Amino acid sequence: MSSKFTVEEVMHLGSLARIALSEDDAKRLSKDLSVIDEAIKVVQEVATSDVTATSHPLPLNNVMRDDTPAQTAKINDDGSIDLNEGTPFSRDLLTVEEAISSAPQAEANQFVAPQILGEE
Amino acid sequence: MKNVDIIKLSALEIAEKLHSDELSSRQVVDAFADWIDKVEPKLNAFIITTLEHAKVVADKVDELVLRTGIKRAALTPENIKQWTPVRVLDQISEVAVDKNGELHPLCGVPIAVKDVVVTKGVQSTSGSKILEGWIPQYDATLNFKIKAAGLPILGKTNMDEFAMGSSTEHSAYGITHNPWSLDRIPGGSGGGSAAAVAAYEAPFAIGTDTGGSIRQPASVTGTVGMKPTYGAVSRYGLIALASSLDQAGPVTRNVADAAALQDMISGHDPHDSTSIPEELPMNYGATIGAELKGLKVGIVEELDGDGFAPEVRKRFDEAVAKIEAAGAQVKKVSCPHFKYALGSYYLIMPSEASSNLARFDGMRYGQRVEGETAEKMMMNTREELLGDEVKRRIILGTYALSSGYYDAYYGSAQKVRTLILQDFDSAFSEVDVLISPTCPTVAFKLGEKLDDPMAMYLNDIATIPANLAGVPAMSIPSGLAEDGLPAGIQMIAPQKQDSLLYRFGAALEKLLPSIECPLEID
Numbered sequence: 001m002s003s004k005f006t007v008e009e010v011m012h013l014g015s016l017a018r019i020a021l022s023e024d025d026a027k028r029l030s031k032d033l034s035v036i037d038e039a040i041k042v043v044q045e046v047a048t049s050d051v052t053a054t055s056h057p058l059p060l061n062n063v064m065r066d067d068t069p070a071q072t073a074k075i076n077d078d079g080s081i082d083l084n085e086g087t088p089f090s091r092d093l094l095t096v097e098e099a100i101s102s103a104p105q106a107e108a109n110q111f112v113a114p115q116i117l118g119e120e
Numbered sequence: 121m122k123n124v125d126i127i128k129l130s131a132l133e134i135a136e137k138l139h140s141d142e143l144s145s146r147q148v149v150d151a152f153a154d155w156i157d158k159v160e161p162k163l164n165a166f167i168i169t170t171l172e173h174a175k176v177v178a179d180k181v182d183e184l185v186l187r188t189g190i191k192r193a194a195l196t197p198e199n200i201k202q203w204t205p206v207r208v209l210d211q212i213s214e215v216a217v218d219k220n221g222e223l224h225p226l227c228g229v230p231i232a233v234k235d236v237v238v239t240k241g242v243q244s245t246s247g248s249k250i251l252e253g254w255i256p257q258y259d260a261t262l263n264f265k266i267k268a269a270g271l272p273i274l275g276k277t278n279m280d281e282f283a284m285g286s287s288t289e290h291s292a293y294g295i296t297h298n299p300w301s302l303d304r305i306p307g308g309s310g311g312g313s314a315a316a317v318a319a320y321e322a323p324f325a326i327g328t329d330t331g332g333s334i335r336q337p338a339s340v341t342g343t344v345g346m347k348p349t350y351g352a353v354s355r356y357g358l359i360a361l362a363s364s365l366d367q368a369g370p371v372t373r374n375v376a377d378a379a380a381l382q383d384m385i386s387g388h389d390p391h392d393s394t395s396i397p398e399e400l401p402m403n404y405g406a407t408i409g410a411e412l413k414g415l416k417v418g419i420v421e422e423l424d425g426d427g428f429a430p431e432v433r434k435r436f437d438e439a440v441a442k443i444e445a446a447g448a449q450v451k452k453v454s455c456p457h458f459k460y461a462l463g464s465y466y467l468i469m470p471s472e473a474s475s476n477l478a479r480f481d482g483m484r485y486g487q488r489v490e491g492e493t494a495e496k497m498m499m500n501t502r503e504e505l506l507g508d509e510v511k512r513r514i515i516l517g518t519y520a521l522s523s524g525y526y527d528a529y530y531g532s533a534q535k536v537r538t539l540i541l542q543d544f545d546s547a548f549s550e551v552d553v554l555i556s557p558t559c560p561t562v563a564f565k566l567g568e569k570l571d572d573p574m575a576m577y578l579n580d581i582a583t584i585p586a587n588l589a590g591v592p593a594m595s596i597p598s599g600l601a602e603d604g605l606p607a608g609i610q611m612i613a614p615q616k617q618d619s620l621l622y623r624f625g626a627a628l629e630k631l632l633p634s635i636e637c638p639l640e641i642d
Contacts, residue, residue: 010515017474017518018481019511020499028508029515035466035574036516036529042463043532046539053534054541056364056394057350057590058615063393073208081208083216098257104488111484116494 004037005030069093123151131229131323131377132195138228139195144186145178145228149272152230156274156321159639162302165316167235167293168243169275174230177272180213181228193222197405200225201383205268216268226384227270232322234313235276236283237368238357239263242273246359247281247291247309250505251486260357261392262326262368262385269384274322277312281507282477283333283361285309286579289570290509297566298341299639300605304563307337313371314341318637324372324381328358330365331465332558332583335595337371339558339608342597342635344372344625347583348382349615350590351396354389362472363394365465365587375596375625379403382618396616406619407626413447415624416551422458423556423582431601436557439598439609442631443555453550455543457536461585464536466577467520468588471530474517477510512573537588544589548614553624556582558595558608582610592618594625599633606635 007026010033014021021029070093073081096109105112121137126148129137137143153171160166184190193199203224205216217223233239236246240259245251259267266273280290288296288311296311298304299319306315313325314337327334329347338345346369353368360366370381383403389395419440424433444450482488482501489504491497506514520529547554559579569576586593593612601607611628613621 013515013518013522015499016522017514018478018495018498018502019506019514020496020503021511021515022503025503025508025511029512032512032573033516033519036470036520039463039466040529040532042460043467043536044528046457046460047532047535051535051538053531054537055534057537057541057588058394058396060351060394060397065390075211079210081211083206083208094257100484101257102254102485104482104486113483113494114491114497118493 005033123154126151127155127320129323130374131226131372132380134229134323135195135226139192145181145272146175148228149174149178149230149274152274152322159319159321162297163299163315163319163321164294164296165277165312165319165321166232166275167245167247167278167291167312170242170273171275174272174274177213177215177270178228178230180210180215181223181270184209184215184223190217191222192227193218193220193225195225197383197402197408200380200404201402203269208268213270214267215270224269224384226380228272230272230274230322231266232274232277232313232316232325233263233266234310234326234328235279236328236359237263237326238359239273239276242276244276244359245293246283247279247293248506248510249292249487250480250501252292254486258357261354261389263357265385277310277316277325279312280309281510282359282473283309283328283330284473284509284513286332286336286576287569288312289566290507292507295566298563299637300342301563301603303566304605305340305566307340307563309333310337310371314338314343314345317341317371317373318343319639320637324370324377326368326385327371328366328368329587330361331469331587332580334369334371335558335583335593335608335610336579338595340563340606342606342637344375344378344594344596346370346378346382346594346621347586347592348386348618349396349400349592351394352400352592352618353382353386354392354395356389356391360476362469363476364472365469367587375622375629376404376407378594379407379622379626400616401619403619403622406623410623410627411446412443412624412627415448415553417443417448417450418453418547418551418554419450420458420547420554420556421452421454422456427560427578427581428557429561429602432557432559432561432607435598435601435607436609439628439632440555443628446627446631451551453547453554455540455547455585457539457543458585460536461540461588462577462581464533464540464588465580465584467529467533468537470513470517471520472517474514474521477514480506509573540585541589544591544614552613552620554612556610557598558582558610562602562605562607586612591615592621594621596625596629597632597635600635
């Protein structure tokens with residue numbers, strides 16, 4: 001199947017998605033992108049202006065909660081944990097140490113990242 | 121009882137034998153552990169097993185029951201659903217008691233969990249290299265419930281990377297083989313959970329379903345798979361593929377086990393804003409004494425035709441005849457927009473996935489591939505550590521959501537969702553339950569469709585509409601079809617009527633041929 005997408009266009013999508021695509025990847029993907037054109041052709045047969053869009057299958061209203069931090073669960077002397085009433089999972093509140101413990105690189109309780117701002 | 125007999129018991133049968141002290145939890149876990157050691161080299165259903173910890177939990181449950189006098193809550197449908205943990209007894213086993221000081225009725229029954237589920241202290245990769253070695257600091261809500269209920273977790277099951285696929289061939293941790301025929305796919309993305317349950321490596325397991333990832337593997341491995349109503353089971357701590365479609369559910373060898381497992385893991389969760397606030401009816405209770413008499417059943421006309429293999433259709437037609445003979449009314453119904461479902465799905469799923477997977481950037485957790493700047497580091501990390509199918513869908517989604525295309529692509533796909541919901545509404549005004557074959561064919565050969573994504577996608581043609589509409593859908597085995605391999609029948613009910621589906625499934629299951637995975641057991 002021929003594609004209307006050029007390798008350059010695919011490389012651009014790669015940079016938007018923060019993927020350093022190789023040229024081979026981009027070539028392969030330029031063909032695959034035609035799949036989405038097929039999909040859209042089919043969908044637009046019926047997706048006319050009089051049809052409303054559904055973003056979510058169940059009609060739920062906005063869910064609000066108080067803007068207060070969760071509490072850590074209380075650990076008893078015997079090592080057992082009483083779960084907070086109504087919110088049994090609030091024991092999931094992470095400490096800073098826990099939050100950074102899986103970081104590829106961390107220092108002084110902070111994530112370490114390579115240079116973020118440009119050189120110019 | 122011999123190990124070979126223990127592993128063939130259903131989850132509820134194991135629970136009964138634990139309650140009557142005929143078995144200990146440790147004996148049960150040991151039986152599965154032995155069998156896993158034997159068959160895993162052939163199947164690769166697990167990314168990692170956690171058998172030592174499973175034994176610790178089993179010992180703890182046994183000790184509590186035998187030595188401390190703490191009781192299991194009686195094995196009733198009400199207790200399975202309503203038991204709520206109030207105190208975790210220790211931080212190693214994490215077994216909890218409820219307000220009556222009792223253990224969950226299913227405590228001690230082992231389970232397997234798909235690797236898409238975030239599990240505290242246990243590697244969670246979602247089948248991807250980018251998360252290799254990630255040990256989460258918290259539990260998904262459903263995993264917390266499993267641990268609090270005292271179910272020893274046998275391991276994390278294999279899956280297509282980030283749940284993208286229908287064959288489990290896109291896992292970064294090797295392919296999983298179908299226990300019915302080792303050169304066939306076990307389905308996907310949850311091929312590991314389905315293969316493990318089919319091959320008696322676990323009595324039941326957790327799966328997730330975005331476009332059929334519970335039901336299609338169930339169909340091709342001869343197991344039972346249920347995608348609950350969207351929002352019935354918390355998505356908190358599931359590594360997201362497409363947030364408006366994803367739903368976790370049970371993978372089992374019979375309908376009653378699935379109902380009991382869904383009852384245990386479901387319920388409102390304040391951590392998931394899309395979780396259904398009200399309590400849904402009991403599922404396991406609905407399976408007891410279930411009958412088909414008086415139900416109105418609709419065959420979806422659009423889920424039939426040339427793509428469906430002759431013997432798959434034949435097993436389906438035989439099931440229909442049995443449904444009628446059992447006193448249900450069967451008629452054909454039309455869902456004219458189902459033919460647009462696949463197109464809509466392949467716009468919505470990659471769009472949501474491209475957004476969800478932006479979090480894997482090498483910054484805060486997971487693996488990193490170095491680069492001079494933060495941006496180069498992200499680009500190198502994602503290029504090197506994401507698989508081809510994942511990159512493909514991210515690029516498709518990035519395109520569909522890019523400036524100027526959003527309304528035409530994602531917006532149009534969402535309009536099709538409205539039309540599919542209307543099709544379901546109209547069908548359910550005539551009938552109680554809809555049925556179709558789950559998959560067009562039996563399990564295909566490993567590698568057969570790997571180079572043809574569209575052929576792979578067509579496997580999900582019958583399962584996708586339920587995800588787009590958020591309705592519950594279940595697959596149970598319809599018998600053996602082409603090459604002596606299992607086929608499935610899919611049942612779909614209106615939103616929040618999961619219990620009706622369990623009732624229907626439990627009654628139908630008794631009428632269909634019982635099939636047993638032929639894996640050699642010495």
